[in-house]
Structures are given as structure tokens and as C-alpha cells.
Amino acid sequence: MSYVAIKNIRKTFNDQTVLHDIELSFEKGELVTLLGPSGCGKSTLLRILAGLTRQDSGTISLDGKDITNLKPKAREIGMVFQSYALFPNMTVLENISFGLKMKKEDSQTIKNKVARMIELTGLEGKENSYPRELSGGQQQRVALARSLVMEPKVLLLDEPLSALDAQIRKKLQQQLRTIQRELKMTMVLVTHDQEEAMAISDRIFILNQGRIAQQGTPNEIYARPANEFVAGFIGNYNVLTKEELARFIPNVANWSHSIYAIRPEAFTLKKDGKSYEITGLINQVSMLGNITRYTIQNDKMTMMIDQLHQTQSTLQENESRTFFLREEDIIPIA
Known part of the structure; x- marks a missing residue:
């Protein structure tokens, strides 16, 4: 059984179907990417997986458990958005530890986990800085650390690097891949950037008008596009x-x-x-x-x-x- 299984997901907004009976699955520890042009349904699918948007039909299972009707907090799924959504009045340390404090973890556990995330995301020396004192890339790393420290079963990333300049973006792409491999974390990335998807993904699902146009490894998709849309979109x-x-x-x-x-x-x-x-x-x-x-x-x-x-x-x-x-x-x- 697949670690994450999405079956027959359909979603309609204002009589317009944006997801047509989507089916996809992936395994624990994979970094998979939902890739496609704007309006293809990839962010809607991510929000449905997180429980932030309700599907019209279909089911979702995670680690053998049906989570279709669970509230977001009960799904053990984390999410990093394009906007960093950091607390402006909290330091880096306080932002990262916030979720653990809400779970009422003991102080030593919080200290150890946060220190680990600070090291993993390369934020040493920034613990007492406020978001306004950080660069865009540093703020995104804080947002990533804040989600990772909660140890979700799956981490969803909705175009997390799109607001960054090209040089920082490429650096963070590789850093994200390194973190994902070290933690063996299951991640789902949404992007419209073909190069980003090819650079860091284990598998890619290409969406077009609410349907899966092709799925496979980066090499499989690039070497053998399945149809005219994929050939025109990739490379x-x-x-x-x-x-x-x-x-x-x-x-x-x-x-x-x-x-x-x-x-x-x-x-x-x-x-x-x-x-x-x-x-x-x-x-x-x-x-x-x-x-x-x-x-x-x-x-x-x-x-x-x-x-x-x-x-x-x-x-x-x-x-x-x-x-x-x-x-x-x-x-x-x-």
C-alpha cells in the first residue's frame, strides 16, 4: 500500500471543474512535485491534501489511515506557503518553537529540536533576529524550520521559492533537497518551474487542465514526453x-x-x-x-x-x- 494515496479527487468551483477524478500515489520518503501552468489545479490539489479545501468527491489516505474527513490539525501534515507567514513580533527562535509550545512539549525537548532545525537550515547566529532583519531566503528557511520541527508525516510546499531571486532560489532548492534526504521526509512540492521540478524531485506529476498529463521520474518525463502538452511544457x-x-x-x-x-x-x-x-x-x-x-x-x-x-x-x-x-x-x- 502506498504511503499517500489520492483517489478520484474531483473539485468544482462555480460550475467549473478544476480537478477531474485525480488519482496519484507516492511512497514514504519521496519528494514529489506537482508541476503545471497556472490554473491547472495543482495548488487546489495541495490544499485538499492539507484539508484546507474540501473536495467534492474522492478519498485520501496517509500511512494506511483514511484522512479524507479529518480536520487539518488531525492530519499530521505540515505546509509551507509562498508567503512566509512568520510572526513579526517573534524572533527566529520563537517562531520555530511556537508550534512545539502549543503542543506543550517540555522545555528541554523544545530546545533540542529547535537547535537541530537551526543547524539543519543554516540559521546559526540568527536565533535572536526578527523577520524584518532577515533576507527573503532566510525568512523562507525559518518558515521551513517551523514546519519541519513539528515532524509531520508529509510536508507540503506551495511554490515556496517563487518570490526569491534566481541565485538564492537555486541555492535553496539544493538545500531543501539535502534536508529532505537527511530527514527522510515525505514532501510534496507545487511549482510551475520546470527546472526546479527536474532538479530536486524523485517523481513528477504534470497537471494540465485538472488532469494528470504524465507522471514519472525527471529523466523519464524529459526523455519520453507522453503527449504534445508535456513536450511543449518540459524543456x-x-x-x-x-x-x-x-x-x-x-x-x-x-x-x-x-x-x-x-x-x-x-x-x-x-x-x-x-x-x-x-x-x-x-x-x-x-x-x-x-x-x-x-x-x-x-x-x-x-x-x-x-x-x-x-x-x-x-x-x-x-x-x-x-x-x-x-x-x-x-x-x-x-
């Missing part, structure tokens, strides 16, 4: 119909599928075994850190191609170039 796949692909590869007319996806990094400048030649005019060159992205055009069709950046690139705009593509890198999706 920067080239998604082409068979007719569009035929403008680059003339012998696809007898292929059995109608839509194909190609990763931009699958193209090479040197022939590798049995490969197709993809020729087009380079009409755009973009520098993306260690990647250079080329947009090539052929008969009004464009294709994105990523190559590792080289200081002295020989590829220039407005020149015709040939790239090579293996047949196994052309993924049928419909």
Missing part, C-alpha cells in the same frame, strides 16, 4: 507534425505517428552512425550561459538547436548549415 522540445518534419527529413511519409518531438540538444555537427541530415538557414543565435541556441529555418519551418557554447563559434546568422540527428532521438508522441 524546449521541437514539436512537429509528420508533414512539418518532412520539410527537414523527406522520407518520413510512411512513418506511423502524426506528431513527433525532438530535443534541441539531440542535434550534432558531426555524423554519428546512421543519422539524418537536417539542413537549414541559421536565422537567430542566442547565448544561454554555457549553451548557444540556434534557430534554423527550412521552407518556413523553424527548429531550435542547442550546442555547448564555444568561445570561437563557427556558426553565424544567415548561413546555411547541416546538422545530424539520429532516428532514435525523434520521439513519437501522437
Whole structure:
């Protein structure tokens, strides 16, 4: 039996169904991500799991116990929101220990648990600081520590890093993953950031219009998108119909599928075994850190191609170039 099992969850707001009989499950100690665009239902599903929103139908079980009708406090589920929701008149120490004091734990237990969380979240030296004296990243770590110290069976995270700048966000992503692994904590993360989901998840559930579009490990989803939506949402796949692909590869007319996806990094400048030649005019060159992205055009069709950046690139705009593509890198999706 799965540690968390969500079965046939349906939710409607104002005659609009936002969750269509959702079914998903995951195991103890996993970090799973609900990924999808705004309005796909991921935050609603998280709130239903927490007991903050009531589903129209369906059941939820946790560790073999039916929690469908339990109040939030009885579910043993913690939650970290995008807004830090810290008590402004309390220090870091007081914010983290607040829940334990409400449970009337003894003072030595509180001291030991809070000290552990301070160390785990890297807040040493900030114990007596107030939220206004902390950076956004530090405040989010306090919010995380405050939830973790209660030792919930599952910790829910609703876009907890989205308000932070890119550099701090990436640092906290890895810190969150490290904490999750060290505590063997079951976590559910909601995000619309594909890179974040890929970087820290054990498994990903991609939602689209209130339905699960695909689930799997980051590698499974990236390597084999199940449909056109996933291919368009994950990474920067080239998604082409068979007719569009035929403008680059003339012998696809007898292929059995109608839509194909190609990763931009699958193209090479040197022939590798049995490969197709993809020729087009380079009409755009973009520098993306260690990647250079080329947009090539052929008969009004464009294709994105990523190559590792080289200081002295020989590829220039407005020149015709040939790239090579293996047949196994052309993924049928419909």
C-alpha cells in the first residue's frame, strides 16, 4: 500500500471543474512535485491534501489511515506557503518553537529540536533576529524550520521559492533537497518551474487542465514526453507534425505517428552512425550561459538547436548549415 494515496479527487468551483477524478500515489520518503501552468489545479490539489479545501468527491489516505474527513490539525501534515507567514513580533527562535509550545512539549525537548532545525537550515547566529532583519531566503528557511520541527508525516510546499531571486532560489532548492534526504521526509512540492521540478524531485506529476498529463521520474518525463502538452511544457522540445518534419527529413511519409518531438540538444555537427541530415538557414543565435541556441529555418519551418557554447563559434546568422540527428532521438508522441 502506498504511503499517500489520492483517489478520484474531483473539485468544482462555480460550475467549473478544476480537478477531474485525480488519482496519484507516492511512497514514504519521496519528494514529489506537482508541476503545471497556472490554473491547472495543482495548488487546489495541495490544499485538499492539507484539508484546507474540501473536495467534492474522492478519498485520501496517509500511512494506511483514511484522512479524507479529518480536520487539518488531525492530519499530521505540515505546509509551507509562498508567503512566509512568520510572526513579526517573534524572533527566529520563537517562531520555530511556537508550534512545539502549543503542543506543550517540555522545555528541554523544545530546545533540542529547535537547535537541530537551526543547524539543519543554516540559521546559526540568527536565533535572536526578527523577520524584518532577515533576507527573503532566510525568512523562507525559518518558515521551513517551523514546519519541519513539528515532524509531520508529509510536508507540503506551495511554490515556496517563487518570490526569491534566481541565485538564492537555486541555492535553496539544493538545500531543501539535502534536508529532505537527511530527514527522510515525505514532501510534496507545487511549482510551475520546470527546472526546479527536474532538479530536486524523485517523481513528477504534470497537471494540465485538472488532469494528470504524465507522471514519472525527471529523466523519464524529459526523455519520453507522453503527449504534445508535456513536450511543449518540459524543456524546449521541437514539436512537429509528420508533414512539418518532412520539410527537414523527406522520407518520413510512411512513418506511423502524426506528431513527433525532438530535443534541441539531440542535434550534432558531426555524423554519428546512421543519422539524418537536417539542413537549414541559421536565422537567430542566442547565448544561454554555457549553451548557444540556434534557430534554423527550412521552407518556413523553424527548429531550435542547442550546442555547448564555444568561445570561437563557427556558426553565424544567415548561413546555411547541416546538422545530424539520429532516428532514435525523434520521439513519437501522437
